[in-house]
Amino acid sequence: MALIQVNNFASTGGGNATRSSLFLTMLFKNFLTYLYFYFRPFIKWFLRRFTRLCELQRICYGSPAGAARTRQVEMSLQLSRRREIREMMNILDNEVEHCSEYELRELVKKMVMTVMMAKKIKPRNHPDFARLFGECVEQIWGYRRLICIVEAIRTDQYDPDNLNNEKKLFQLWSLLMPDDRLESRITKQWQDIGFQGDDPKTDFRGMGLLGLENLLFFSSEYNSAARHVLSHSHHPNHGYTFAIVGINLTSMAYRLVKAGKAKTHFYNITRRAPRIEHFHKFYCYLFFEFDRFWISSKPKSIMDFSIIQEKFERNILSVLDEDSTVFKMNNLVVEHI
Incomplete structure (x- = not known):
């Protein structure tokens, strides 16, 4: 499992120097790319003749x-x-x-x-x-x-009149809170697993059923890890809203996949066409690692979420730039805090 770290610059000068270095590196790479595509037809012809x-x-x-x-x-x-x-x-x-x-x-x-x-x-x-x-x-x-x-x-929105949707929502509760029974369909108890209000359906509007499917997969396939992450979300100093953060990570996983940034992982995880299960597992990895990253960042409050998520996403993107990258959920190390 990749270790994700945050690098903090000691001074503004160090940050400016690094930005200049990155700009020059990018400029040099663009120049090399231009040269390659300019000479590409000749290179192909030569190699074809030489190697057959x-x-x-x-x-x-x-x-x-x-x-x-x-x-x-x-x-x-x-x-x-x-x-x-x-x-x-x-x-x-x-x-x-x-x-x-x-x-x-x-x-x-x-x-x-x-x-x-x-x-x-x-x-x-x-x-x-x-x-x-x-x-x-x-x-x-x-x-x-x-x-x-x-x-x-x-794009398939959560429908409270759809019995299958409701069944999955109740299943999510049972997996995360097996010792607590829901008092009713609309209740403040949903906030115990990180929804914002009394009715979770409003929290699924942005990611539709994808948010629910991701949370359910994590809670069912990696129940021990999911419940430990949930316990971390209840931390008195570094807690967060488990379900809402999970839906935000669904959005992150969706963006990475749609933009093609996650190709490295998916091309390495299977020799065949990737399935929806591979996307769910990719999400699970992100959630588990984000929880670790969040705790290690020691946020002052949930208001730090955007900043920490941006750092986390940048680190994930950096790791995905490597051709050898593959994220696996094997041998999860559950940490107590």
């Missing part, structure tokens, strides 16, 4: 499985000028929102065949290419399909 392999073959054979390979494949496909490849990419883009996992895999097979024909890659001479490239394509468009699934759950 196309760019996609070199990536699949030379890069380790996971984000390191898949992100390069994704970039190569985005820059492809071949008409048949771009047409197949458009088909995948149009179908991915509504297709099933089986239909996605069938589309992946078509993409693999399209590339192999366009690049004149013979299966007999390159028996591993179809499998390696196919895994990358499934990850790329599986991630895009996951965004559609997450978005659909987010």
Whole structure:
């Protein structure tokens, strides 16, 4: 599990020097990127002549499985000028929102065949290419399909007249407060697990059912960890509203995934198309680590939440920049405070 730390600058001068250094670094990286894309056609031609392999073959054979390979494949496909490849990419883009996992895999097979024909890659001479490239394509468009699934759950608003919605809400209470019985549907008891008022339905407006589904998954799959985090939220000096913070972290997870910032994690966590369970586990990791980060930051009050969350998100983004990053919920260390 990645350790998240906050770096505080001792003085304003140190902060200005660091900002200048970051600016120069970014400028240098942009210059190198410009040079690469300018000379890219020549580089590709030279390497093709020298290695007798196309760019996609070199990536699949030379890069380790996971984000390191898949992100390069994704970039190569985005820059492809071949008409048949771009047409197949458009088909995948149009179908991915509504297709099933089986239909996605069938589309992946078509993409693999399209590339192999366009690049004149013979299966007999390159028996591993179809499998390696196919895994990358499934990850790329599986991630895009996951965004559609997450978005659909987010836009589905909590409905108190929907018995399934109500059942999940009561289940959340039972998992977090197994020794306490709810007095009624609308009660101040909901504040014990971090909702703002007497009726939790109003707190789900921003993230819809996605907020409830995330909280429920965390509480059911990692019940011991969730209840310890809940106990931390009741701390007399560093407490916070468990459910509200959880919904805010749903928003953070949603933003990271939709913006493509979380690709590194999802490309490393599975060789196949990521499922909604992978998103829930990503959320659980964020919640568990945020709780640790919050306590270690020793906030003066809940009013420090925005500042601490911004620091936490910046640290997560920094970790996600590494191709080897993968967040796992294995072997959770539950700390008592």
